[in-house]
Amino acid sequence: xxxxxxxxxxxxxxxxTIKDATAFYDAFVETVQEAMKAKDKITLVGFGTFVAKHxxxxxRPNPQKPGETINVAACEVPALKFGKSFxxxxx
Numbered sequence: 001x002x003x004x005x006x007x008x009x010x011x012x013x014x015x016x017t018i019k020d021a022t023a024f025y026d027a028f029v030e031t032v033q034e035a036m037k038a039k040d041k042i043t044l045v046g047f048g049t050f051v052a053k054h055x056x057x058x059x060r061p062n063p064q065k066p067g068e069t070i071n072v073a074a075c076e077v078p079a080l081k082f083g084k085s086f087x088x089x090x091x
Contacts, residue, residue, distance in 0.1 A: 046083060056074050
C-alpha cells in the first residue's frame, strides 16, 4: 500500500474526502516529527510508541572502499515500538 492508497482507505473509513485525510496525515506526521525533535515520547495506546533514540558515534567499514573505515557521528534516530495488542492483531 502506497501513500495515495493509504489516504484513500482513511478517507473511505472516515467517510471524508481525500483532501481531509491528507490534511490529517500531514498534521500527524508533522506533530510526530516535532515531538521527536523535542525528545518527547508519543504513546498511542493500542498502536505503539514513537521515540527518538540516541545512537552513539562509531567506526564502521566503508561499503564503497573495502578495507577502509569511516567515522559515523552520534545522532538521534526515530523508532516505533508497536504495542502488544497491535502485534497480536496481525497474527
